[in-house]
Amino acid sequence: MALTLDPEDTRGRIHDLVWSGFYPDADVEWMITDEYLDPDEITAEDRAWIKAEAERACVAKHIAERDWPAQTEYDRLDAVFVQLRGEKIIALHRAGNTLADGHDDVREQWRIAGRLASGIRGCCFYHSQDLDTAVRTGRLHLAFSGGMIPEIELREANTVVVGNRIVELLRAAGFKAQWSGDINERIEADLGQWRKRGPTA
Incomplete structure (x- = not known):
């Protein structure tokens, strides 16, 4: 059949x-x-x-x-995310299936952390569709924002700061990273290729 x-x-x-x-x-x-x-x-x-x-x-x-280096592209990306978290920026891998899902996950992390009292100043994430693209092309799009600041002008200014910091860390990790400077556009990181060892490896 x-x-x-x-x-x-x-x-x-x-x-x-x-x-x-x-x-x-x-x-x-x-x-x-x-x-x-x-x-x-x-x-x-x-x-x-x-x-x-x-x-x-x-x-x-x-x-x-078996032929992969000890530190893969994913490991370097994860190190960037660890650094971001240390700087009070929520950084999530594979956050939902869409941008809306990702922002929901960020808000949940922000709530758990204590909301405004947490001192969290922004976020960075990619969702599962971004992951699929990265697996196929080596290019990863990252969403980000300047946090839950009520004042629009302050939030937008902080978003620029957060975006620039993400780009800086990505480049320091050896990735090509591009961002237009427009807070409504995402950051594109050229990882070269996506290599992440599986949980059973």
Whole structure:
């Protein structure tokens, strides 16, 4: 029986999940069968194909990891995020699926930290669609803001400061980073390629 799924599209999604480095190997198969596709519409042949493709992709990534440097592009990016957090800037990896989701996650972190009393002065994040793009192209778009300052002019001025600091740290980490200076536009970081070791590596 022929496959009912789109092999090229599904293979691409498997690749993105595996090579993102965020998911255990064992989770990839069900993320495709139960989340990406409709489990009520796929056939036994589809499931067998997905299982084989997921296993193949995981093996290929593990083999590639053997030749990776001790510190990958993700590790350097994470070090930038750690530095930002130390400077009272919320920095989140894979924050939701959209910009709105990411800002919701930031607000939750801000609330947990104590709101205005926390001294948090801004945020920086990328969402899962940005991650997919980074896996495929090595380019990552980062959203940011100058925090929850009520006064618009102060918030916008602080957003410029935060944006410039993020760019500065990215460049210090060896990445090419571009930002127009417009607070309504995101920062683009050229990572070269996306390499993150998976949780089972």
